[in-house]
Amino acid sequence: MKRPGSIFCGSSDHGLSRRAFLGTGAAATAGTFAADMTQLDAFKNEVVAGELKKQGKKVILLWLAGGASQFETWDPKPGRPTGGPFRAIQTASTGVQISELLPKMSQHMDKTAIIRSLNTRVGDHGGGAALMETGRKKDPGILYPDLGAVVARELGRADSQVPDYVSMYTSTEGRRKGTSGFLGSRYAPMFLAEKPIPENMRRLDTISDVDHQDRAELRSLLSKQFVQGRKSDTLGSHTSAYQRVRGLMASEQLFNIENEPDAVRARYGPRQFAQQCLVARRLVEAGVPFVKVARAWWDSHGQNFETHRELCADLDHAMSTLIDDLDERGLLKDTLIITLAEFGRTPTINASLGRDHFANAWSCSLTGTGIRGGVAYGKTDPDGHNVAEGEVGAGQLFATILEALGVDPEKEIFVGSRPIPLADFGCHAVKDVLI
Amino acid sequence: MTADPTQLKITTQINISGTALCVTRVPESGKLYFGGSDFKLYRVDSLSEKPTPTALAEKGHDSYVTGVALAGASLVSGGYDQRLIWWNQESGEQVKAVDAHDLWIRKVVASPDGSVVASVADDMHCKLWDAATGQLIHQLDDHKAETPHNYPSMLYAVTFSRDGKWLATGDKVGHIAVWDTESGRKIAELEAPKLYTWDPRQRRHSIGGLRSLAFSHDGRLLAAGGIGTIGNIDHLGGPSRVEIFDWQKGERVHEIEDDKYKGLVEQMQFSHDGKWFIAAGGDNGGFFSIYNTETGKLISQVKAPMHIHEFSVSEDSSSAFAVGHGKIALFELKSVRPDVPPAPETKA
Known part of the structure; x- marks a missing residue:
């Protein structure tokens, strides 16, 4: 069945795919178009316009493995019984406050949108990660690709000399390689686990x-x-x-970040997560469409505040430096930075001052291309137990990410005769966070 | 009343809301001041028939209250809002507030004579304050702002010696400094690195830290408490750990680890005669343990009804008043035959 907005006639052989359109030598072809646009009726075609729109779009996913606390990051509740000890601070976006553990990011909120109303319901590490990686529930009949593979397929170039999907996950806890699912090994991640530079x-x-x-x-x-x-x-x-x-x-x-000037390396500093963000910047600068940097392990069942004091310092420095660096190089307008995890953490603070798994009301952030900065979308109740406004599921988040990249979330890929939309069936983007 | 550490038992439990993180006691009484996760400071007579905590004021600190001390007539509290507040004990009103630190205050203690208040915070300063005027006397700087792994460190612990001559401070990575309180000069350094667990491979962050310090009665020994090496740092699943130093010699006298009751040693105190000491704390649950000072062996131990964050011991060491997660608990260590002074026995 053909879906509204789909570019397929229904046959896997007749779809006007980006690759079919661009063929090989995409960059040169695009340059030709730019030189003589009047000759191309194709530009009046929505599909072609969309293809050009997403040229050069990239994603850096900062995966906060183990589940970062929304209270200590994007949705603070100071003064509430569930709020913990940290204050909320004003940001560069009037009316939007975040945790005082992210002081540098507070100055970048004009470029960042927060979604505070994720309700994804799956509160175990494996299930939550699978859901948030693929944007949909598992289906026993089909192996879905993760976001990186989908973006690699949609934004990667056939003639590319660089990887389409790089995934860095050095900590062993909760390590997941990612999967290209039914898209096949062409879109599988180059997975870096042991060393910062690919082995072999x-x-x-x-x-x-x-x-x-x-x-x-x-x-x-x-x-x-x-x-x-x-x-x-x-x-x-x-x-x-x-x-x-x-x-x-x-x-x-x-x-190899040793190829960077000393001043740039000093700016990112000595910690591994920031150095991996520098690698991510080098990769997207070279044309890699999707880079995942996993920072484990936020699973703070005990000593939540001490853990977040440490890990938020890491996130705050790495993310703000990355945003500045991309912006100064003119790359941020084409790059989407996402912070995401498998879930958030409980409002209730347990006896060892920890927070446990919680997927009913948590947060993520989106920065850069296609994103309306300074927006805090959705709302949780005063103690953060439930979503009060604007509930967003995993599928909607995926639709939002794809739309920010200029990719139609309803675009279908055929697995055999079965059409699979890029974002889960019936899931639409959160327009309020998009430009 | 004679204290007997072998007769340890819990006598009273008082339910409270939230988590109490600090406590101080009016001398020769069961009257307590405590504060914690609801930002308020309370008083309660724990020995009354129906102990009922009452808040000193609706508005005090703007975050968790992490330290409280009675210094002569002054009641001083500190919190994550980086402020020290002086309170009128009778009226419960604020007398004075000082923006004391640039980051979160972790502990507040008073010198034994009540003339000086010490505060430690994550700005890694220890500050000594005139208890009467609130004027800063000394700022003691020795603790590094970052751990060896380039993450923010934390300055958790501070304690005075019984004569008030010395003060010790301890941080996240187990570094200890001993200070001359009069001059503000550092006179010794010690290291207890096993109190800090850095996981470089599985989770890539740390847990633990030196959480408590206590001088022995004669000032010769200094105990440092926290948690030993932890495999899974998602939880406080490591052995509670105490290290005893003959600090002037720079020698470690005892290393004590307890796997039965795991978690952080949040506070320690030596008995009035120095023969034994209490170490209390917890993980999801709590423990209250008593050790022989000379041998380092366990004398007695009970499972506490909550993670204990702080306690105060009576002048004769026969009672302890502990606060923690959702409860206040009273422990008795009273000799069953007060006319016969007990000799502490140790368990192997």
Whole structure:
């Protein structure tokens, strides 16, 4: 069934996809368009306009693994029994207050929208993470791709010499690699867990460049023979991933922050999370459409305030520095920074001054491209037990993110004959946080 | 009344709302002042027939009250709002408020003669105040603002020696400084790094810290309390830990860890005769433990009805008044035969 706004006729063979439109050499093609726009009726086409709109859009997801407390970040409740000891401070956006643990971010709220009314209901780490990574509940019949894979597919370029999806998660607790689901390995993340620079990326010294190319050609030949008579998107994705190997090998230096001037490195400072944010900036600057930086572990069942004193200092410095750096380089207008987790934390403060898992009324933030800065959308009740206004689910959040990037959330991908919209069925963007 | 640490028992529990984080006691009585998570300071006669806490004022601090001390006629409290407030004990009115620190105040104590009030805060300063006038006497600086892992440190603990001559301060990474209170000069440094757990791999943050300090009766020993190494730092699931120093020699005399009752040692106090000391605190629950000073062995121990944040011990060491999560609890350590002074026995 064709859905309103869909670009598909209903057949997976006839969709006007961005790749079909751009073909290879996307940058050059786009340049040609810009040079002679009057020749192109295609520009009157909404689809084409949309394709150009999302050119160069990127995402940096700051994943606050374990579940950061909304009370100690974006939705403080000072003076309430549930509020904890920290004050709320005024921000650069009149009327919007955040926790005093984020003083630097308070000065960047004119570029940032907060959603304070997430109600995602799933309060266990695995289930919550799966929901917030994919924007929808699990379906036993289908493996959904996560946000990074969807963005990689929608915003990545076929001819790109850099990865489409990089995921950094160095702490071991709650570590999740992410999944490209039914999109196949072409959109799987380059996953960095042990070291900041990808391992096994260089050609072995024992193999000459000629040998390396010969091996690739042999693999390609065998692969072509294998796929003959077989029709599978997964196989195509697999082959496509291999075709990009040599380009990816050349991107190793993007991960090395020692290539940055001392002043820039000093600005980000010595802590790992900030340094990973610097890598993320280098990656998006080079054209990587989706970078996830996971900062674990916010699971503060005991000593919530001490934990957030420490981790919020990390988030505050890294995020504000990243925003400034992107802004000064002219990249923020095309880059969306998201802070998100699997859930928030309970209003009730337990006996060891901790907060437990809580998914019924929590917060996230969106900064940069497509976002109306200075907005605090939605409201929780005075003690933060429930959403009072503007409830937002995981699917709506995904629709909002995609729309901020200029991607139609209702666009369908066909898995066999089954149309799957990019954001979950019936989920619409929160327009109030979008430009 | 003679104190006997082997006769430890809980006698009274008083329910309160929220979490009480600090307490001080009017000498020779059961009258307590305590404060905590509802930003208020309360008084209660814990030995009355129906103890009922009453707030001193509707409005006092703007955040958690984390320290309270009786210094002569002055009642002084401190909190996360970075202020010290002087209160009139009789009327319950504020006498004076001072913007004392640039970050959250963690503890407030008074010198034994009541002339000086000391406060420690996350700005990593210890400040000594004239209890009568509220004037700053000394600012004691030795504790680093950042941990070795480049995160904000915290200055949790402060205590006076019994003669008021010395003061000790302790921070998150287990660094201890001992000060001459008269001159404000640092006279010793000690390290208790096992009280700080940094998890570099699984969770990449820290937990613990040096939470309590106590001088022995003769001033020779200094006890430092907190929690030992923790595997899963999501919880206070590590052994409660005490280290005893002969601080002038720079020697660690005892390392005591208890796996039966886990959590932070939030406060310690030596008995009036110095033969034993109390260590109390908790995780989700609480503990009240008594150790032999000389051997470091456990004398007696009870599971507390709440995580204990602070306690006050009577002059003869026969009673302790503890506050914590949702409760005030009274502990008795009274000899069953007051005419026969007990000799502390130790458990292996």
